[in-house]
Amino acid sequence: MKKISIAIDGPAGAGKSTIAKRVAKQLNYIYVDTGAMYRSMALACLRAGLDLNDEEKVSELCSGLDVTLRHENGEQIILLNGENVNRWIRTQEVGNATSVIAVYSKVREKLVKLQRQLAKQENIVMDGRDIGSCVLPNADVKIYLTASARVRAERRCKELLERGEEADIDVVERDIIDRDYRDMHREISPLVQAEDAVMVDASDMTIEMVTDRILEIVYAG
């Protein structure tokens, strides 16, 4: 039977993973966080002490990595060569490294293949940057979730502080703007709103409001 896929794309910090998780739970679908896949590869590069601008070295290392997903109680667990790396991939350092290596074609090809395989096997809600535009162009529903850079920086700061990391709102906002720019201007699979995606601007919406809006779009489709 054909599996149903819901693509949620948008810039960093728009709340994609929180919302995608909730939508997946409501629908009893599997949630796939593609950013975590790219983050795990960046973590491997940082651990290996690679120069992230060295595309050849980064591509070589990433080609040999084994990235797999497991799901426990609706949570995605990312396994890097068999090791659960969930707790290591959410730092600002890994986030910044990820947007550098995510532009490399070898890195993307490997993960896009894995993401397409997952979508064939399960009903999924998949979030990322290029899901509706490239990974799953035939997704049943496509959402482009965004929010202003300041609102996104405020949320990211709150998350970082909760985890005991230092956070300066202006630095985080600057990082977000830089990351948006890199994500939107890279040559391969830049962050764009797919033509048939519905835009949801979450700047002034609560998590519940955004979840309900997306479910409304899913049921209407």
Ligand code: DC
């Ligand atoms: O959503 P996130 O913050 O976990 O994503 C981390 C980085 O990974 C982000 O800078 C862009 C990149 N990414 C990507 O290029 N393509 C995806 N499908 C998901 C994330």
